[in-house]
Amino acid sequence: MRYEGMVYRPPSEAGSLIIQATVGCPHNRCTFCSMYRQSRFRLRSVDEIKEDLAMARDYYGDSVRTIFLADGNTIVMKTDHLVEILRCIRQLFPAVERITSYGSARFITKKKPADWVALREAGLSRIHSGMESGDDEVLRLQNKGVDAQGIVRAGQMIKDAGIELSEYIIVGAGGKTLSEQHAQNSARVLNRINPDFIRLRTLMPAQGTPLYDMFKKGDFKLLSPHEALAETRLFIEHLEGISSTLYSDHISNYWNVSGKFPGDKEAMLKQIDHALSLDEKQFRDPLQVRL
């Protein structure tokens, strides 16, 4: 398969066929993100993408069940181009069950509700969205390019179109100073969206990012394992009226808390209380960075 740059995909897409529809990220300015810093963003042509799909069909036959369209924010493509790609996928892989892509709120809201309905009808089944926080101060610190209101609007647009939504939250994104408001406001935003999935990642500063420089200078203080767990507890406590499934499917997390709301909420809080009763030395070094 042809691929330019590093492959990034959600852990839940480990078994998926990955087709590169865009190279890099059209935003590429989040202060914590190192993923596409070396890439200059560009859209690949629909013809090139269709060629890749045909190659994959020749290689895998029709055994493919899930497909992830990479890289960051592939949804920035014109809707009719994406629809053409989705139709090509359905034609070449008639047994495909799930087609997904990354999409952050800033770019989701650039499309109209009717575009999202057209994309769902063409076969787009799930958006993986890095909202990271629902707190405006944290979002500004991250230079996410969107505020909490924009995240709610984007999330509701995806859900209203009948597309599954996986929202990613970064535990510790506000450091020690903004921890409480990050937890509470992230929960408030998610309560208004009711995404299908909420996925937790714990902040590990990545070398070469502005946030890493702040951390090295002492201007950004990482949470200790117990502080990160307490933040997660506060976040879960404030999640109400939703039917989302929460996962901690990432190596950065201190504890694998998971469950479905509303029934598993109390059990999830108990899981965290147990983790909080353990000696902090048992957890990974909080100062560990991503290379």
Ligand code: SF4
């Ligand atoms: S976090 Fe997402 S939107 Fe932000 S720079 Fe990285 S890939 Fe782009």
